Amino acid sequence: MADKIKLVTSKFSPYGHRVEMVLIEKNIPYEKQEIDLANKPDWFVKDSPLGKAPLLYVGKKVLFESIAICEYLEETFLEIPLHPKDPLTKAAHRAWMEVSSSVLAGTFGIIFSQNQEEFDIKKADVSTKLATLDKHLKFNPYFEGDKVSLVDIFFASAFKPLTFIDQKFTLEIFDLHKSLSAYVEGIITRGSLSKALPNDYEEIFKAFLERKKSHLLTMSFSL
Ligand SMILES: N[C@@H](CCC(=O)N[C@@H](CS)C(=O)NCC(=O)O)C(=O)O
Numbered sequence: 737m738a739d740k741i742k743l744v745t746s747k748f749s750p751y752g753h754r755v756e757m758v759l760i761e762k763n764i765p766y767e768k769q770e771i772d773l774a775n776k777p778d779w780f781v782k783d784s785p786l787g788k789a790p791l792l793y794v795g796k797k798v799l800f801e802s803i804a805i806c807e808y809l810e811e812t813f814l815e816i817p818l819h820p821k822d823p824l825t826k827a828a829h830r831a832w833m834e835v836s837s838s839v840l841a842g843t844f845g846i847i848f849s850q851n852q853e854e855f856d857i858k859k860a861d862v863s864t865k866l867a868t869l870d871k872h873l874k875f876n877p878y879f880e881g882d883k884v885s886l887v888d889i890f891f892a893s894a895f896k897p898l899t900f901i902d903q904k905f906t907l908e909i910f911d912l913h914k915s916l917s918a919y920v921e922g923i924i925t926r927g928s929l930s931k932a933l934p935n936d937y938e939e940i941f942k943a944f945l946e947r948k949k950s951h952l953l954t955m956s957f958s959l
Pocket residue numbers: 746748749750751773787788789790800801802803
């Protein structure tokens with residue numbers, strides 16, 4: 737019998753969303769347990785070496801770090817592959833997966849900004865990253881043509897919070913990047929992301945901004 741798979745994550749974690757998207761896209765049966773990262777259970781602190789979510793329990797073993805988890809799922813559940821076979825193409829996908837993580841880190845930089853100066857610097861940083869993506873990538877409609885890949889899943893989970901703040905706070909961050917924007921719209925509306933996101937995503941996002949005393953909340957918004 738196959739080992740039981742359990743995802744432990746927080747409702748708001750984009751790193752957890754990317755793992756859950758992989759589970760859904762690959763039709764892998766799984767259980768999910770959501771925890772409150774502001775109030776971590778003892779068992780979670782014990783099992784998570786860095787104290788971060790997500791974790792993936794596979795039978796009695798536990799994995800941490802979302803990239804390692806997704807790569808494990810890709811190598812184990814072969815029926816619906818999400819990586820290209822060719823090693824050179826796969827390496828390029830992995831490189832852009834790293835870039836997606838830097839877009840996500842940049843987005844959190846904007847969210848954590850405490851004043852206008854910090855906000856301007858962090859927003860410029862993300863804009864530079866978007867310009868880099870625009871310069872180097874052509875999507876058709878996904879990264880590798882018609883078929884969704886792991887790299888698209890990584891971009892979907894990274895772009896979800898960015899598009900959320902872009903729309904709610906009218907940041908106009910995609911205005912110079914129309915083709916990237918069309919790609920992003922396609923991946924963030926995939927069913928696997930909708931299923932991975934909690935129904936109360938907006939409220940959770942708002943509570944997170946309040947907890948972090950985000951400078952965004954001083955700007956005009958429609959939450
Ligand atoms: N590199 C990690 C990042 C995970 C991460 O930063 N998770 C956040 C939630 S989005 C977390 O657990 N934060 C709680 C903390 O740092 O105490 C991964 O890819 O899994």
